Amino acid sequence: MGAATLPTGSPSRRPLWFALGAVGVLLVVALIVVLVVWRGGAGTPGGSAAEETRPTPTTSAEPLAVASATPSPSTPAGPHPTTCDAIYSPTMLATLTQTGALNPDWTESDSSGVLFGTSDAELSSLIDGAEHLTCVWADPNGGSGSGLTSNVVFVTAEQSETAHQRLLALGENCYEELGGIRCVVETAQGEEGIAGESHFLRDGIWLATRYVNAGPDGYTLDMVGTIWAGA
CATH class of the missing domain: 3.40.1000 (Protein Transport Mog1p; Chain A)
Structure with a gap:
């Protein structure tokens, strides 16, 4: 009898192709999720966390009190008899x-x-x-x-x-x-x-x-x- 010929597409290589195909699908799904999060703020109405914590200016802020550069006159410290x-x-x-x-x-x-x-x-x-x-x-x-x-x-x-x-x-x-x-x-x-x-x-x-x-x-x-x- 002659030597047997292996059929095209050997069964020993099929699991590898299936595995590579599954990884490819996962990468595509992950990319889609990233795009959705990046563009839509992960589905939250307020946008990203960075945007929620960013301080915003107000129009009613009161000015800080500044000490007078010229002190008011005062009586020098010294004796102070009271009777x-x-x-x-x-x-x-x-x-x-x-x-x-x-x-x-x-x-x-x-x-x-x-x-x-x-x-x-x-x-x-x-x-x-x-x-x-x-x-x-x-x-x-x-x-x-x-x-x-x-x-x-x-x-x-x-x-x-x-x-x-x-x-x-x-x-x-x-x-x-x-x-x-x-x-x-x-x-x-x-x-x-x-x-x-x-x-x-x-x-x-x-x-x-x-x-x-x-x-x-x-x-x-x-x-x-x-x-x-x-x-």
Whole structure:
């Protein structure tokens, strides 16, 4: 018998062709799915995830608050006495109580005329418009021919300079003393005695004192030494 001849299209190669054909079909299907997802956003009405999370500008956005480049004036940090007892040494306080009373009731009236440590209207207005402490030493029974008023005025650097320039314009004698500016003036009143003013400007505080036939020696210097004790 002659050698057998294998028929065309050997059965041993058919599974390979079937496998290749199946892979081809899968690739086509996958390509179609990719095209659908890419063009249609995977069938979601809002489009792709990237599009859903992308921020969109609004027309009602409020502007951010920006700090002012020029700070508002403020009183410099420093001593801040809140009572008249705190501005005198015990010795000076004892001396003052021997000849007068501190802030008697009658002095609290606007018409008393003793609320400001100066007779100048412009300086009085500056004191009245700033935070201040008023310490009046006077006869407890009413107005008399002697007494004194001191204002402890808390001022900004600009207000302090305004007061200084006004004191110079009024002809008061101003000079440096104890780390600040001292200004003084005294006028004779004939038989009625003497009157005067003493001012001290330092570190956001203005000590304004007006006196008539009153005021022990070293009065202003005692206030400075007490308020700035240890400075």
